[in-house]
Amino acid sequence: MKAVRIEQLGGPEVLQYVDIDLADPAPGQVRLRHTAIGVNFIDTYHRTGIYPVPLPTTLGGEAVGVIEALGAGVSGFRVGERVGYCTQPLVGYAEAANVLAERLIKLPPTLSDDVAVASMLKGMTVQFLLTRCFAVQKGQTILWHAAAGGVGSIASQWARHLGVEVIGTVGSDDKRNLAHEYGCAHVLNTRTDDWVAKVREITHGTGVPVVYDSIGKDTWEGSLNCLAVRGMMVSFGNASGPVPPFAPAILSQKGSLYVTRPTLFNYVSTQQELQSTADDVFSRILDGTIKVHIHAQFPLKDARAAHVALHSRATTGAIVLRP
Numbered sequence: 227m228k229a230v231r232i233e234q235l236g237g238p239e240v241l242q243y244v245d246i247d248l249a250d251p252a253p254g255q256v257r258l259r260h261t262a263i264g265v266n267f268i269d270t271y272h273r274t275g276i277y278p279v280p281l282p283t284t285l286g287g288e289a290v291g292v293i294e295a296l297g298a299g300v301s302g303f304r305v306g307e308r309v310g311y312c313t314q315p316l317v318g319y320a321e322a323a324n325v326l327a328e329r330l331i332k333l334p335p336t337l338s339d340d341v342a343v344a345s346m347l348k349g350m351t352v353q354f355l356l357t358r359c360f361a362v363q364k365g366q367t368i369l370w371h372a373a374a375g376g377v378g379s380i381a382s383q384w385a386r387h388l389g390v391e392v393i394g395t396v397g398s399d400d401k402r403n404l405a406h407e408y409g410c411a412h413v414l415n416t417r418t419d420d421w422v423a424k425v426r427e428i429t430h431g432t433g434v435p436v437v438y439d440s441i442g443k444d445t446w447e448g449s450l451n452c453l454a455v456r457g458m459m460v461s462f463g464n465a466s467g468p469v470p471p472f473a474p475a476i477l478s479q480k481g482s483l484y485v486t487r488p489t490l491f492n493y494v495s496t497q498q499e500l501q502s503t504a505d506d507v508f509s510r511i512l513d514g515t516i517k518v519h520i521h522a523q524f525p526l527k528d529a530r531a532a533h534v535a536l537h538s539r540a541t542t543g544a545i546v547l548r549p
Contacts, residue, residue, distance in 0.1 A: 286318025
């Protein structure tokens with residue numbers, strides 16, 4: 227079968243479309259024939275070494291497909307069943323994979339493959355960030371960076387549904403209208419606006435109780451300066467590079483701030499948590515609260531082009547690979 231693998235770290239050029247063999251599923255695994263594969267920024271962290279992985283490796287940890295075979299001891303699933311995953315080892319950029327049954331997600335029958343794969347990792351990330359990492363409250367004003375991206379677009383809609391006023395940031399003026407459409411009450415361009423001053427102006431000098439920041443290095447200092455006293459900085463990505471080292475004393479100087487660096491995997495560590503989190507996302511898609519925007523689809527063989535698009539920060543929504 228075909229898969230996209232890397233043998234060395236680097237840019238999109240290290241992605242190789244190759245033939246590999248797939249063994250029978252081991253005990254506790256199922257063999258899944260992929261029908262749609264998710265592309266996420268974390269894939270670029272693995273490719274570049276920001277998050278170290280053993281080499282060589284296949285990339286991608288999110289996909290939807292149909293079960294073709296069950297390993298020994300697997301129960302609760304059947305051959306021919308359509309399922310998804312987003313918290314597996316790196317096996318996603320392939321035509322098929324053997325995956326742990328205990329980390330599979332059951333999908334609603336009316337949810338398409340593309341929408342499912344575009345919403346699992348991104349939607350569940352939003353779910354835990356808004357409801358558990360920092361549980362936003364109706365009437366609050368929050369700051370969300372990259373509000374027109376795949377995660378930000380879901381977050382803006384969800385937060386608006388909860389009665390939260392979202393100040394969203396974008397990296398270009400052509401994304402402003404999109405961010406407004408997704409639910410942002412205010413949209414700021416981090417490259418041209420004095421966005422820290424504008425956040426203070428919007429909040430009448432108080433600042434926001436929480437900043438959700440997936441950009442990293444470029445927005446770190448400004449994000450801290452947008453927080454209210456005892457506010458929380460939720461740093462959950464490194465699109466512009468890792469956050470630089472900082473002295474903890476800076477948090478007290480800026481108002482006894484909190485900082486957290488959460489990951490979805492710690493919020494869906496059990497099968498029950500995983501499925502209930504996914505179900506919350508799916509229910510909000512099916513009832514119309516959230517509309518998932520798919521920016522582009524690429525054939526699996528064109529994964530390099532998908533990564534180039536992701537790095538451009540010109541994407542507005544999810545990218546899907548098709549085997």
